[in-house]
Amino acid sequence: MPIALHYAARTDLGLGSKSRNEDSGYAGPDLLILADGMGGHAAGDVASSTVVGELVALDGEGVGADDALHQLGEAVKRANDRLRDEMDHSDDLEGMGTTLIALLRTGTKLALANIGDSRAFMLRGGTFSQITKDHSFVQALLDDGRITPEEAEHHPQRSLVTRVLTGRDDDVPDLSMREAQIGDRYLLCSDGLSDYVAGSTIEDILRGSQTPAEAADRLVAIALRASTRDNVTVVVADVVDQSEPVHNQPQVVGAAAALGTAGDQAVEAPAPLTPAEKAAALSREANTPLNQQPPPEGPHGPQLAEEGPRSPRAAWFRWGALGGLILCVLLIAAFVGYRWSQQQFYVGEERGLVTIYQGVPQDFGPFSLHSVDSKTDIATTDLPQFYRDRVDSTLSASSKNEAIRIVEDLRTEMVKCQTGTADGSTCTP
Known part of the structure; x- marks a missing residue:
């Protein structure tokens, strides 16, 4: 039976010290991509967006099943070569790199490319499984039997990667082909989610969400509640019958959207559903110029029908008491927060x-x-x-x-x- 993908992509800067989003995500009718750039001052955002920009041409190309894995592998090689070219032209970019997960749909099959420690998961019926293998120091410890999966989940060196795209000739991804089934739900995520949120929680959210958009929004929200210090990016896709109405507008998020490297693909900005986005919208309203705001009613603002005339002295007393209370709470919170920070x-x-x-x-x-x-x-x-x-x-x-x-x-x-x-x-x- 012909299939299609119903998808959503979301990202957030996270709560750490990063001033820019180094993740890039793309979701389209035939292609899902997630790249987590690294390099700090060496432009991880440039690395991830460059790779997405090279791979996005595969979307809608109608690649045949027999050729899909080869075409995907060649596209990743071209993207890696492009990284080398960028670094050769700018010393500031030397040392940049990026993880990559790419899922390319061809008929009822999915070609998968993976390098780094970003992860892809599949929810099929009663089974939730990770379908990629990390290229990381902690994964090597797991493979050698030196630590348990439970220890790996909280290992302090879980972010140390051993293989990513850096422009070198030996940066080769793992390639595999799998059969897609109607009802499957796939998740691609950066370690801003998987390092801070337990796998069981991720599974519960994927199971309990009606749509990919709802699942993506909830996953980003739970990562922020877990105080993720890294950029967090997710791409969620459902495999559906091709006859079902599917939202086919590609979505680009993160550095690829900010730097405009996703080719000619149309970019859809997700609706402001997260608390952070709602706060930004409210902030814009609060900063509306005074000449655009409605004039106050009366000398001290609107007065309710059951109220008597307002006393300016009483108003100042109430506001002063409230301000003092707020200041005390802030000072206590600052003291507790500082004490906690010095134990880290x-x-x-x-x-x-x-x-x-x-x-x-x-x-x-x-x-x-x-x-x-x-x-x-x-x-x-x-x-x-x-x-x-x-x-x-x-x-x-x-x-x-x-x-x-x-x-x-x-x-x-x-x-x-x-x-x-x-x-x-x-x-x-």
Whole structure:
């Protein structure tokens, strides 16, 4: 039976320190893409949007089933070559990279390409499963039996990737083909969701949502409630009978939309459904120029019929008492928040050295919420590029002992690269 895809794509900057969205997402009639850019100052947003811009031409091309996997693999190779070209033309982009998941529909089959630690899941009947395998340090520990799946879910180094698209010749994705069935629901997500929200919760939301749009909105919302410090992007798609009415307007979100790299595809802006978007809409209303607002009624604003004349002194007293109460609450919250922040640790960089910090990597106005606890003798330039990128982005730890363990693991990876005993794909500077 002919099938079609009913889809939705959503993204959010997240609650961390990133000032720009480095994720890119695309959802179209025959193609779903999610890319999580990395590189910090080396333009992860450029990397993810560049790859999406190269792959989007596959949508609507009517690729045959026998040729789909080959065509997808070649498109990924062209996208990777484009990254190399971009870096060759700009030193500022050197070191950028991106994860990638791409699903290409051909007939009733789906060609899948995956590289990095972004994830794809499938909900089919009573079964919820991850259909991609992470290319990450933690996945290697899992494969070796050194940690359990439960330990992997909260491992402090779960963001350390071992293979992504960086413009190198050996950046080759995993390719596979699967049969789609009507009723399947697919999710592509960045680690801004999967690192902060349990798999069981993701499954519950996918099962309990009527439409892909509802599921996508709820997944982004739950990631924000879980205080995700990373960009969070999701693409949700249902496999439906081709005869059913399907919304066929492509959707582009994240860096690919902001930088305009999705080719000539039309971009649909999702309706403002999230609390953050509603707040932005209310803020725009509140900032309407005074000459566009209705004039107040009476000398102190509108007066209810049952009220008597208002006393300016009483009004000032009420507002003063309310302001004092609010100030007290804010001061208490600030004190509690500061105490909590000083019980946290993370690993970052200080003057070229891997450094353990106490606190959180944020500032509150003129006040810094972090300080150097101890410096190591590990130069960030001696780390493999992607471990260096993760140190630049900071690695959170549940305690100082956990931070020390992270440092020792980084030292191990550095030594492996220096002695030539590690996988070559992880040791390219």
